[in-house]
Amino acid sequence: MNAPPDSTPRRKLRLGVLATALTAVLALLCCVGGAGAFFLTELGNEEKDGAALDSGCNLGRRVNITGEMPRFAEYGEGQLRNAAVIIKVGQDRKVPARGWVIALATAMQESALRNLANSTVPASLGLPHEGVGSDHDSLGLFQQRPGWGSVEERMTPSYAAGKFYDKMIKVPDWEQRPLTVVAQRVQVSAFPDAYAKHEELAGRIVDALAGGAARTVQIAGRAVCDAARGARIAASGWTAPLAGGIVSGFRTAERPSHNGVDLAAGKRTPIHAASAGRVLVARCDPDHSGRRDCDRDGWPGKGGCGWFVDILHAGGYITRYCHMIERPHVVPGQMVTAGQVIGLSGTSGNSSGPHLHFEVHVDSDRSSRGAINPVQFMRERGAAISGSE
Incomplete structure (x- = not known):
């Protein structure tokens, strides 16, 4: 749980974590909100108008080369x-x-x-x-x-x-x-x-x-829908950054400046790049006082993303991974593959418990203006984030 780096308006936030199906264990986590504007132009934006897609994932569907074709603005x-x-x-x-x-x-x-x-x-x-x-x-x-x-x-x-x-x-x-x-x-x-x-x-x-085949992933030689996580890559080229459930959602009523989702994860859980791309940022985000001291646990109200990584993907998408426990395993300018381990989860920065704060931005815009709900975005790519908001 974090808020994008380089921001000024930040607030303490509280989250609940369900530890088991029998006993509810509340773990408090805190993040920040807001982000400074930073625009990129490399890779550009993919055209977003197109056809109505299948809402489900039909693994038995064979393509029909003679039937009615869907409508896409880009192709006849x-x-x-x-x-x-x-x-x-x-x-x-x-x-x-x-x-x-x-x-x-x-x-x-x-x-x-x-x-x-x-x-x-x-x-x-x-x-x-x-x-x-x-x-x-x-x-x-x-x-x-x-x-x-x-x-x-x-x-x-x-x-x-x-x-x-x-x-x-x-x-x-x-x-x-x-x-x-x-x-x-x-x-x-x-x-x-x-x-x-x-x-x-x-x-x-x-x-x-x-029939939604881009949402499938190969497991033991068979196609499975919506199961891309860790080292498993969906046909879309995306994977969930880790398997933890959502413990705080995107821009909720209680946290309107929360520009991502928080995923449950213990310390030192491997964090995977959600798709192939180029690392834009890999550093310690300064706290409210301007200090860069991410090599220790954070606390509520401290401010900052802690150790974090931003990756630019094809189509102008940017993913952000916050609160790592140590210096990221990648450096700016490095090309990464989908599923590559880019760091380990922790609780650096504005946080009161281990987790991963995960964001998705569009239009190559790292600021809060570019942030979208990662839940729907990842689900559409077969890399559904487990748990529910």
């Missing part, structure tokens, strides 16, 4: 049918849903989900296509070059998707690595960082076409 019906083909090939090959998201994001960058020909394709072949690409020898949804197959093969969406998956699954630890890293290992693009900006929308398209 033909492009979404191509997306459906990519997903179907992944389903047929039993590739985990994380692979479908990676494949879609790659095709979104390479061709905008259009089956592109080029100026060298003879018209006499009569190959159906949806435009002419700018690269003289690259073809199809993934803009594959001659080494990937014949002209006819590369212009066949199912073949092109299959060749992408063939190479993708050979990338070591591809399910845990950042999407842009995996896509680049397959494509060897001149713009290796460009794929990341499509990840959010690719996940939403997978959800719309395949």
Whole structure:
């Protein structure tokens, strides 16, 4: 429980923790509120308008490539049918849903989900296509070059998707690595960082076409809904930072300046990065008196986030992790993978008990203006925070 760093208005807050189902043990925790403005522009913002998604997670649903397509402002019906083909090939090959998201994001960058020909394709072949690409020898949804197959093969969406998956699954630890890293290992693009900006929308398209599949995680070789936490990464690329239940909610009536949620955790519980990204901040937040003395337990009214980390993710999302027990295990500028341990829980800063204060911000805005409710955000990505507000 904390409040974003560099803020002035702060107040003491009290929380209750349910220790067991039989005996209610009250543990008091305190956090702070408010945050100073700090804006970033790297990675930009993912487009947020789009289709109505499945509210549930239907693991038995097969994608329908001939039926009615959902509506997305960014893509037309033909492009979404191509997306459906990519997903179907992944389903047929039993590739985990994380692979479908990676494949879609790659095709979104390479061709905008259009089956592109080029100026060298003879018209006499009569190959159906949806435009002419700018690269003289690259073809199809993934803009594959001659080494990937014949002209006819590369212009066949199912073949092109299959060749992408063939190479993708050979990338070591591809399910845990950042999407842009995996896509680049397959494509060897001149713009290796460009794929990341499509990840959010690719996940939403997978959800719309395949029954919420981006919310699944692989456990013992089987897909399970809404169980991404710790080292388990959902197909969306997200995971819960730890398994503790919520002991104080987002901007409640009692705590309107509480810009995150507090998760129960004993001292030295590993804290995992919620998604791949770049560390923006990893330091001790000064208390009300301006002191940086985070190497001891905090107390109510002390002020400050204690040892904390901010991470910038694709789509302009920022996650914040407060009250660590010691210096974070990461440094500013470091790239982290989803599920990577970034520190250990504690009670430094404005706190009266061990826990993790967790925030999510949008639009690359670290201030309170960018904060949103992490509960709904994480649930939509299959990384539901356990417990209830």
